[in-house]
Amino acid sequence: MVDRENAIEVRHITKMFRVYYDKGTELKDKVLFSKRNKYENRKVLDDISFSVKRGEAIGLVGKNGCGKSTTLKMLTRIIYPNSGEIEMNGRVSSLIELGAGFHPDMSGRENIYTNAAIFGLTKKEIDARLEDIIAFSELEEYIDNPVRTYSSGMYTRLAFSVAINVDADILLIDEILAVGDANFQAKCFNKLREIKANGTTIVIVSHSLGQIEQICDRSIWIKNGKIAAEGIPKNVHMEYLDYMNEERIEQEEKERVRLQRQEMKERIEREEKERIEKENEKKRKRYGSGDAKFTNVRILDKDGNPQTTFRTGDEMTLDLDYEVYKKVVDGVFGFGVFRNDGLWVYGTNTRIDRFDNFDIEENGNYKVKLSDISLIPGQYWVDVTIEWGDGHPVDYFKEALRFEVVSNIGDTGVYRMPHDWKLTIPVTNK
Ligand SMILES: Nc1ncnc2c1ncn2[C@@H]1O[C@H](COP(=O)(O)OP(=O)(O)OP(=O)(O)O)[C@@H](O)[C@H]1O
Secondary structure, three states: OOOOOEEEEEEEEEEEEEEEOOOOOOHHHHHHOOOOOOEEEEEEEEEEEEEEEOOOEEEEEOOOOOOHHHHHHHHHOOOOOOEEEEEEOOOEEEEOOOOOOOOOOOEHHHHHHHHHHHOOOOHHHHHHHHHHHHHHHOOHHHOOOEHHHOOHHHHHHHHHHHHHOOOOOEEEEEOHHHOOOHHHHHHHHHHHHHHHHOOOEEEEEOOOHHHHHHHOOEEEEEEOOEEEEEEOHHHHHHHHHHHHHHHHHHHHHHHHHHHHHHHHHHHHHHHHHHHHHHHHHHHHOEEOOOOEEEEEEEEEOOOOOEOOEEEOOOOEEEEEEEEEOOOEOOOEEEEEEEEOOOOEEEEEEOOOOOOOOOOEOOOEEEEEEEOOOOEOOEEEEEEEEEEOOOOOEEEEEEEEEEEEEEOOOOOOOOEOOOOOOOOOOOOOOO
């Protein structure tokens, strides 16, 4: 011990635990990951040093899993650090694993003797304080029954009574004040203050910051394996609570970002699905046996130039190249015109137009001249087709061409019906 004033000296301790990976439950995961490294070494405490003066009471605080109990277990020598040193100056009594030394078949009284003996008390010393121990435990009626017949509360009461009556120099307590009923808790709490007043060194791990503030002179906050702060409990706890609050806000922020990312992922997936659907839709716009196919399709004006805008009454020509991959017997060429709202305006083919039967054997071209497109202004689609004689499609090319009709006349409907007015009333040109 470097400083005789110190009851506890912890110097540069590091503690690692092996954390085992979950290999997954499915056979596939087990096979895939069978050779994977099965664990990693997790550093729970990273080069921690602190000391506790004789008669001083300190509290260890920090969020779940930060290593408070691990520290206490190392002080009790239930476990050992991977590196660093711990020195304890005095007899240690620990309220960590309550009643760990109890024998279930022995009575409460017998267990008091064996347990107190472990703490180093002689039979005489135990005799002297037996009544106090039994009285504190409130187990007078049951003290000669085997402890296996005790409820967990009774068990805890007995263990606590022994541990605080063995006159230890150093008392290590892990969340002990959270056990037992409220009355017993209050009794333990008062007893601890009494023990402290008598000069016992105390180290407490508790989630109840209030309890630590009432008993301890100092708090040590452990965070990410290091000591984040130490000092007057109230001040350390304030800092710790601020941090926890910030972390909670950060968690909420993280959760918000996670939700946003999920939404974005879902949107991308939805858009991709829509894109695929559109693609399929496009594919559906062209179907047939594929024995022949349109290769180049366009609309020409009356001068033979490609054009997509026409006036009502203009001339237009559909100019369609096709390739043949397999002879189409009794082939039929056709076309249909649709307004962009889907209205079928017109349709015909070479069979309807009484062509003699012909086979489509070689690459070629066909043209359809529409000498007077008497359509009302709007957008129009043209479907072009190659079919077998029985009407089955070879290449049905839906919406292969688009054109627009413009006019400044202003009549309405689908197509301009040729018409003559004969007025019987006199008309005056103004
Ligand atoms: N025997 C062990 N093997 C593997 N990991 C362990 C072992 N004991 C503790 N740990 C891990 O070490 C870390 C610290 O545990 P410890 O019990 O010391 O935390 P704590 O601060 O007391 O938490 P709590 O407030 O929840 O009691 C945790 O992540 C825990 O899972």
